[in-house]
Amino acid sequence: MTGRTRGSHGPHTVPVPKGYRVGRWEVREPLASGSFATVYAARNTRPGAALPPVAALKFLPTGTRTPRQLHHLRELAAREVELLQRIRAPRLIRMHETLTVEDPDRPELDGATVLVLERAEGSVDALLDRDPVPEAGPELLAQVCAGLSQLHRAGWVHGDLKPGNVLLMKDGSVRLADFNTAAELEGTHAYSLAFATQDYTPPELLWPEVSERGTPVRPTADVWAYGVLAHVVLTGSYPLPGASAEARSDAAVRYARGAEELRLSPRLPADWRQIVTDCLSRTHRDRLVHDTGALLRRVEAAAGVTDSARPARPAWLPRPARLGRLSRLLRSPWSRTRRRRGPALVGAVAGALLAAAGGVTYATLRDSGPSYGYHRCPYASVCFFSEQNGNGEMCAWEDSDPDWLSGRETCMWTADRPVRSIYYNADDSTDLGGVAYYRGRDYTPVGADVTRPRSRLRTGCTSQRAQGNLAGTYAPLSHRFIAHCGDGGDGRPSTPPSR
Template structure:
């Protein structure tokens, strides 16, 4: 683009005024009309994508650009033209003279904006949102960098209709390993975080976050860690504005807090009512409040859209780690480029034919949609372009599947994702990123349902498809390969898992650095897998290093840091250093209670491991008391049939046995086994663990024939589910052989031992 400096023979590019994750913004001259404009050029959509994907992307861009061009309001940036040139999607907009609100905040540091200015901005943005919401358009990424204040005082909202393309082009950063793209953390509504229904009220919540920052100098949930920000939006009431800045008008402070209601139904009804409320709430002496803010920096002037800035979509975001008052960065650098990935869409049905396609446009579509290829189309090219309505419905159903997963309803989640994947494959093709995203979630549910072999096949196909479409180094490709390694570990194929982890880790370190959270997650998994390979010292050292790095990058109380410290404790236990393991587990439990609460599942899981450590140290009476309390807490919080409640009860039974109370232990084991079989299934790993515990109790009670029956059932089930050569299957065969010896059936015992030994040798790598 920079080489030609001319688009469609009409727009002469003069100089870059902004650059960010989605592309560049140029100051340009419209040769036809002799005026200066701003041209936003999205990143190339080159040949790495399949034909159907590119058609959908171009159609979505065309639809979003037409919606943006149809918006005609003083408070919305005017879109003049759009199209594609040399593989680059571009949008032509009015050139604005002024500063975005993020820049104004930076200019005014260490003070917030003057009160009168903040109230005036609030009134103008509310009026603009009232107009766009009446048109059925929701912005979905309202933040200071997307709101401009011009030199004449006019306030305009930018980036309606195009920022959502960042997700389609594959530019969206991910906060977690779940495959859910997360948005700009400081301004996201709770429903955006949870994947719920997003409508015009989400814009109002984001506006509340923006106004809170303008009025106080910091967003309502101002933490360096994106996870803590999201938890704040979801769970924590914001502090009253006047506790930070007493001179704020009470009526205005109340408006902002109402906008920040967690429940959309508790926010103001619409932006029009909000604008009226702000206007009515202006106090006669508002201008005199500027005297209290006389230390604030005056507004700067400069080029509007895309005024020089270090990051963001098209250069409208503040620089990475831009400081707040006190010099603290808003987020670590790795989180600053997050975008929601789905911006301006209709809050209601806005049929495409209802849009005035000529409004604000100086020409027709100039990209490939106007020029069909001359050659005979391929089979893939014959696929009809799916309607936007179909894609939206599938996206809603995809989120419904994710919601089922968050509730632990894995069967229902799997059914939803399988149905959506089938429709997406038919509409978009097997290698389209949306189809692969659905198949990734299918694999995830299969893993949670105890079907690792099926999950492995699905992950392998997703990884292959993503490598073809996105490339081997793309984060989504690496995520699928990393999950492939995880299920290989579940299947006992730890050497293969190790090789995949090592390969993925090398790419992550090269592409995103050693301290990036995704790199640290991969190293964490590698440490876990090393312990399963028996390389315990290496596992401990790596886990210890990752815990230290996560503490440095994410904070000592971040869940990921505590997960790795939990793994450090596990490695210590495997090394027989149970005193240290007990101390570490207790520290993790205390930290999790502080960060997450006493009843959080992770806190309760740490208490469970404290019990394991106490038992290993021969302190079974303490372990028994702990498990009684834990089982009661689990029952209270999650119910008696919850898998983790049953795990606590299993620990209770084990320690009854260690204290020689075998009849009580047998009764507990049988009861837990029966509930697990009913809830989890006959062949679930937890059910088989309980059935083995029944066999152990029977043996100690000298009821060896019954014990043999139980041991044989466990071994047969594990062979069926995991394979004959899985370590758990081999361990069960050894249990069975020992029981045969107890019954004096030595020849049968020797045969079982030999069979297990042969399978073990076959899976053990040779040193050649």
Template sequence: MERPHTPPPLDIPAGYRIADWTVQGLIGSGSWGSVHAAERIADGAPAAVKLLRTDLLTPGQRASLEELTRQEVRFSEEADHPNLVRTHAVVTLRDPDRPDLDGVTALVMDRAERSLQDLIAAGPPGTPLPDAGRLLAGVAAGLAHMHAHGWVHADLKPANILLGGGDAVWLADFGLTVELEGTHAYIPPIGSLDHVPPEWWSERTGVRGTTVRQTADIWAFGVVAHQVLTGGFHPFPGGTARARALAAQAYANGSAPLRLDDSLEVEWRKLIGECLAPDHASRAALDAAELSRRVRALHAGPPRRRPVRRPAVLFAGCAVLAGAVTALALVLPPSGRDGAAGEPKAPASSAAVAGAVPADSDVPVALRQTITDAAKRCTEEEVTPALLAAMLKAESGFDAKASRPATDEHGIAMWTPAVFRAWAVDGDGDGRKDHMSPPDAIATMAVFTCWLDQRFKQSGLRENLPALIAAGYRTSDKAVIETGGVPQQVQPHVDEVLANLRAYTR
């Protein structure tokens, strides 16, 4: 389902001339092309040249991508809107001395300063992007124009939203853009897993490709809006794009909730929830024109108070989970400090958190907010701060320097480094993932225990899930499933976890 392997970019020397422009240097490359900085010879005006190539692809890939190239050229020539990147020229290169360039299609476009993805990556996680409403209004306006003229973008994501001078916001990368044939169109079975709607996975792929509808863009806008308003957080949990896609399918099947970030304002939460309706028919009630109108109204309206930090949980139905789902690593602000005591102070709202650790427990105060934040990464009711604390006490006694060299287990959560790397998330937002860092280790424990919980439910094991989770963490999901319960060799460890859990949930 993902795009083809990315070929190396074409080697174009600085000063190479393409029609009325000269190439300056490479900006970036993707699955079927590369983008180069350029200047207009007459006046030095900046531009970007996108080279569309198919020379290094297999015959099957080449046929699909040649068709996509024709579609992109066609749409680029017809696009005319302030929120769509403007194409100045379409040139077919003729250079017999450079066989690698001869016949390549070049699109000369407006040059952006950066992409929305760049802006998200540069900002602090969990913080809305500056002028988020204006950015989303531009995206929605461009989408409304495309839909009104019968087009589907089909690859809307932050990397394909460009930001130029003068507050310009442009939709770009029209490689998958297609024109509707009635209510739908067809594209090759490729796309960005983080932004395709749940029904994408069940659509049949025929000789003409996979069915795509304009509601796919509405879904993608919902994901993008959530990322813009939360500093990059995806609305579905998972440590990888494939895991997040599985989480979206689980939500659409009704076996997992839609849990939007609790920092969203009420009006934005409602709109994003409508964009992320679980099926095409439900999303069809919100067309791009109405979406654009509502986004403009939200951007123009007065500042609104944020809701009490409480997760919004919406269910789509009652089907069974289709696959294992991991949890998204959310980076939340650290707890406040008690000036008198000189140590972290438990948040006043902690008592409202389901399964919160009691204030008079033996859980170190310095770890309580970290444990609470980690538990919020999971939508399963069994994965609570109390359960994580009970497991940490049994694993290491809350010792960040604990170690079992014989089994290569280290740190507060007793991670084996190789296993940690497979699940690792950045728990403290410092850009590193270290199994010896308590925030990283505990956040990753939450991710893994969330997956174990869902894995066992999927396998029909629903009795005493905290015990099964503790056993799976100490052994493996396979050992628990094959046993049909807690393996005998880890029963003493599980009993210790359950005793701790009882003490923390009194």
């Protein structure tokens, strides 16, 4: 007995026939379905474009139903799309594009919003079905905490963190998903729709005040949910007593009032006991001191990992030779009843991907601040801007990237517009003092810069804390971190090659 519950999966909320075309995408098998949406596997019918060969299509029926239902669904879709268009972070699932179905002959689909999402292999929910206390639990939890930290730094609250909304990629890395109820902070609060899952909802939100703008939530709600998630992953049970979600919710309310105690499992590792206890502090105020930035450092120490926020390569790029425990788990079936074929992206993104709030949701573009200024560039990142002086659109990376258009991160505006300014907001502890950028993919010197008499191996280089405008027609499509700008990026001297 794991102390976890499952929802049943009925007919698909949005039935879409196999073979149906939406833009370049051909619908394949259904992956998951929830109250408000259905997700399907999809194949890219126009390979070679700056999009992956496979994806997940999330259909939201925003063109049908009653006016009241339409308003509600459109609000859910708008929240999701806004976050996905504004935030790019390594531990948040990505959105490639959005589409609208125009098909009057199919009124059940006509007007539907379709999110083209990064394809996952499974979810933590499905993993726990197979193995209630997975060996890779600590590593997994470190990456989840990194995702929450990235989301909170961008000024958003997830609002519905749970196993079904944590996805596992083919390379074993973790992505947070399902942002239907996510909300942007306005000072200390955000306003969300009241769809959080009971077992992961803090006591103060079990009977919330609801205004016309929704339920006021804080980042501390995600901290509580993380504490529950950590206890479930590491022990297979919940930290509060009760045979049902309702009973455990009642226990949470009593706990907040001081009439109930946590029931931390003896299976909880000693290094994690204080972390979980702090996350599950009785009140919002008690949880305030345990923000996800500070929490991440403690979690990484307990898990024995570093760089849990580091992005992973997408499934369609070559995989590294050495894989972690999560990758090894992916070689086995995710559920008791369905087995996958080899390395192919087959099978379900677990049914719980769309539980309760209705979605696997995914993300791209980390720029959530104002659309101007170098100050937007996150610490320990290099940022490229479409306008001078750090203005316009921004791409921010925490690691090297050989391909901005179809690599593990994307910066699609650079496909047809040059980079006008750059800022390396370096981590002082690193020994990588420069960022070399290149006109071609894979750090190659493609094309010619008409403002320079001779082509170099790289387009340019910037040093730590350096910011400035780029002249001419600079259009880099890849970059890598190097020791200093005095070399050519790969140990090569920074001199023009012989012709």
